[in-house]
Amino acid sequence: MKGKNTSGVFQGIHDIRVEEREQPTITNDSVILNVEATGICGTDLHIYHEGLVPSGSVLGHEFCGELVEVGAEVKDLKVGDRVVVNPMYNGVGLGLSPGGFANQVRIVNAQLGKNILKIPESITTDKGALLEPLTVGLAAINKTDMSAADNVLVSGCGTIGLVTIAALKSKGIENIIATDISEKRLELAKTLGAKYTFNPSTDGDLKDFIVKQYGEVNALDYSGMLPNLTTVFECTGVSALFTQCLDLLAPDGKMTVLAIYSKETTMNPNSVVYKRLNVQGSLFYTDEDFLEAISLVETGKVDVTPIITHHFPLDELPKAFEVQADSGQSVKVVVTCN
Numbered sequence: 117m118k119g120k121n122t123s124g125v126f127q128g129i130h131d132i133r134v135e136e137r138e139q140p141t142i143t144n145d146s147v148i149l150n151v152e153a154t155g156i157c158g159t160d161l162h163i164y165h166e167g168l169v170p171s172g173s174v175l176g177h178e179f180c181g182e183l184v185e186v187g188a189e190v191k192d193l194k195v196g197d198r199v200v201v202n203p204m205y206n207g208v209g210l211g212l213s214p215g216g217f218a219n220q221v222r223i224v225n226a227q228l229g230k231n232i233l234k235i236p237e238s239i240t241t242d243k244g245a246l247l248e249p250l251t252v253g254l255a256a257i258n259k260t261d262m263s264a265a266d267n268v269l270v271s272g273c274g275t276i277g278l279v280t281i282a283a284l285k286s287k288g289i290e291n292i293i294a295t296d297i298s299e300k301r302l303e304l305a306k307t308l309g310a311k312y313t314f315n316p317s318t319d320g321d322l323k324d325f326i327v328k329q330y331g332e333v334n335a336l337d338y339s340g341m342l343p344n345l346t347t348v349f350e351c352t353g354v355s356a357l358f359t360q361c362l363d364l365l366a367p368d369g370k371m372t373v374l375a376i377y378s379k380e381t382t383m384n385p386n387s388v389v390y391k392r393l394n395v396q397g398s399l400f401y402t403d404e405d406f407l408e409a410i411s412l413v414e415t416g417k418v419d420v421t422p423i424i425t426h427h428f429p430l431d432e433l434p435k436a437f438e439v440q441a442d443s444g445q446s447v448k449v450v451v452t453c454n
């Protein structure tokens with residue numbers, strides 16, 4: 117006889133409810149894990165505000181836990197293993213299969229090194245819950261051709277901007293300017309490795325600030341001088357800032373875009389051509405990125421737990437979403453699930 121599985125269920129826009137569901141049943145190719153903790157992500161907030169997934173979905177794709185049942189055909193995994201889930205394989209917690217805002221979650225077609233990754237005891241519950249977002253930042257860096265000589269701007273210090281800063285620092289990148297309108301987030305940016313912080317609401321002109329830190333270079337079209345800004349990670353989701361970052365980059369600059377935008381914007385495509393810019397989007401990650409994130413945390417090279425501002429128990433998931441949605445109050449909310 118199976119017990120109950122307390123689950124946080126998305127019932128519609130701004131409507132998350134805690135319900136008792138049946139515990140999942142093991143199948144030959146699946147594993148069931150007791151969820152330790154699950155982070156609330158910007159993607160969860162998009163769903164919270166806009167719908168996007170069927171009502172009745174259990175969200176939560178940033179979680180770690182311990183295996184309590186392992187299907188007969190699953191290789192190299194056993195009860196008691198602590199794991200993190202790569203949610204991209206089955207859309208776990210993204211409306212395609214139930215996610216981590218629950219006591220238990222079943223992962224079908226479980227494969228070690230693919231959708232299931234083992235984590236050692238030294239990776240605490242909080243660190244485990246932050247592995248997925250850290251991997252997002254790491255993936256963006258890994259697809260950007262970088263060296264220690266780069267002069268970087270991380271535009272926006274929400275969770276993704278902050279983990280990107282920590283990952284940059286771990287790869288030996290020192291010149292990092294972080295921008296945000298929240299002083300609290302800028303302080304975190306410093307803690308995680310930003311050399312300089314800039315608040316556009318109080319610190320004047322960003323272009324002047326970048327020139328002061330990184331110097332200037334000639335524009336290729338002889339139109340004047342540009343800040344010696346070689347690399348941008350755009351993490352705000354504000355369309356106007358996407359355009360601003362393109363304008364700020366030096367010739368041959370690189371911009372990697374990690375945010376999701378709700379509004380369109382206008383831009384002059386010549387800013388890309390005249391400066392020979394490399395502009396790319398980064399969404400999700402590879403299996404290798406995920407393993408690298410685990411290794412960076414395990415070896416202590418990266419610790420992004422300072423970004424956690426709140427913990428809530430699963431019973432208070434509706435409140436947890438309200439707090440995560442209030443960006444003045446929170447940076448990262450983590451929900452304890454057992």
Ligand SMILES: [Zn+2]
Binds near residue numbers: 159
């Ligand atoms: Zn996420």
